[in-house]
Amino acid sequence: MPSTPPPARSLPRAALAMSADAAAAVLGAESLAALAGLCDLAPLPVLDDFTTHRARTTLADVELLITGWGCPPVDAAVLKAAPRLRAVVHTAGTVRGHLTEACWERGIRVSSAAAANALPVAEYTVAMVLLSGKHVLERSRAFRADKVRGNWLGTSTEVGNYGRTVGILSASMIGRRVIELLLPYDLPLLLHDPYVSDAEADALGVRPVGLAELFTRSDVVSVHTPLLPATRGLVSGELLAAMRPDSVLINTSRGAVVDQDALTALLQQNRIRAILDVTDPEVLPSGHPLWECDNALITPHLAGSQGNEWRRLADLAVGEVARWAAGDGFAHPVEHERLAFLA
Known part of the structure; x- marks a missing residue:
C-alpha cells in the first residue's frame, strides 16, 4: 500500500500593519506574493488603525504582524485583541516607535530590517x-x-x-x-x-x-x-x-x-x-x-532607504518571515535588553 502523505502544515495567520503609503512603497507585488506563499495573509488594505472593527476582527487570529512605517502602537489593548500574536517582523529600522513594553512582557519575538x-x-x-x-x-x-x-x-x-x-x-x-x-x-x-x-x-x-x-x-x-x-x-x-x-x-x-x-x-x-x-x-x-x-x-533625511532600496527591506522581511514560518529563529532579531542602545 502506498504510504499516507503527512497532513499539510497550515500556514500561520499574518497581517500587514503600517501606513498605506509605506506598504505601497516597500511591498511591491512580488513581495506581497512571496509573503502570501509563506503565511495566510489577511486581505488588504493594511491595518493603520487598530481601533476599528475590521482591525479587531483581523487581530483576533493573527500570529504574526508584518509592520512598517506608520504602524500604530502595539499596546496592551492591541495585544488583548490579538491573543495569538507571537511575532513581529518590521520592514523598516527601529521598532521603538510602535512596540511597547507589553510586547516584550508577552515574549513576542521581534525582527527588524535595520541591517538592510x-x-x-x-x-x-x-x-x-x-x-x-x-x-x-x-x-x-x-x-x-x-x-x-x-x-x-x-x-x-x-x-x-x-x-x-x-x-x-x-x-x-x-x-x-x-x-x-x-x-x-x-x-x-x-x-x-x-x-x-x-x-x-x-x-x-x-x-x-x-x-x-x-x-x-x-x-x-x-x-x-x-x-x-x-x-x-x-x-x-x-x-x-x-x-x-x-x-x-x-x-x-x-x-x-x-x-x-x-x-x-x-x-x-x-x-x-x-x-x-x-x-x-x-x-x-x-x-x-x-x-x-x-x-x-x-540634505532632506535621504541617507536611509529610498526608491529601489526599499526592495532590500522587503527582501529581508520576506526572508525573516520564511525563517519564522519554518520554525527557525530570526536572522535579525531585536533583543529587548539591547533596545535602549539601538536607534
Whole structure:
C-alpha cells in the first residue's frame, strides 16, 4: 500500500500593519506574493488603525504582524485583541516607535530590517567623507561662479583623502557598516564608543579614543549614535569648537544629538564644515541661519532607504518571515535588553 502523505502544515495567520503609503512603497507585488506563499495573509488594505472593527476582527487570529512605517502602537489593548500574536517582523529600522513594553512582557519575538536600512546610510556617509576630502561642494561652487579651472598644481595640501583621519562616534549598526566600507581606503579610523572594548575595536580595525580626543584628532567626525536621553546634545559646543580648522562634521543620526546652535555659530565663523542629513527640527524653519551657511550641505533625511532600496527591506522581511514560518529563529532579531542602545 502506498504510504499516507503527512497532513499539510497550515500556514500561520499574518497581517500587514503600517501606513498605506509605506506598504505601497516597500511591498511591491512580488513581495506581497512571496509573503502570501509563506503565511495566510489577511486581505488588504493594511491595518493603520487598530481601533476599528475590521482591525479587531483581523487581530483576533493573527500570529504574526508584518509592520512598517506608520504602524500604530502595539499596546496592551492591541495585544488583548490579538491573543495569538507571537511575532513581529518590521520592514523598516527601529521598532521603538510602535512596540511597547507589553510586547516584550508577552515574549513576542521581534525582527527588524535595520541591517538592510543601515547599508544606504553607510554608503551615503562614505560618499560624503570622500567628497568632503576633495572639497567638492566648495570647489564646484567656485568653478560654477568663475568658470576657470585655476592652477591645479597649486592645490592646497589640505585637500585630498590620503591619510585623512576619520572619527566614528558610536559603533552602532550603521557605524560598523561605515567602518567596514572605509577600511580599504587610506584613512586612519578612530572610534569612540564606551560599550566597545579595546579588543573589539582592534577587531573592527579602528583605534578607540575618548570623546574629546575623537573631535580634536579627526579631520572628519561622523555621528552614528542613536538619540537617547543620554545622547541628546552629546556633540556639545565645546567638542565642536575643539575640532580642527576646516574639519567636517557629518550627521546621519538625529539632529538633536548635536548642539545645533553651537554648530551654526562655528559654521558662520567658517571654522568647520558640516554635512547634515538630519536637523532639529526636520525641516528647519525657512529663516534658520543654517540655510545660509555655504559650508554646510543639508540634505532632506535621504541617507536611509529610498526608491529601489526599499526592495532590500522587503527582501529581508520576506526572508525573516520564511525563517519564522519554518520554525527557525530570526536572522535579525531585536533583543529587548539591547533596545535602549539601538536607534
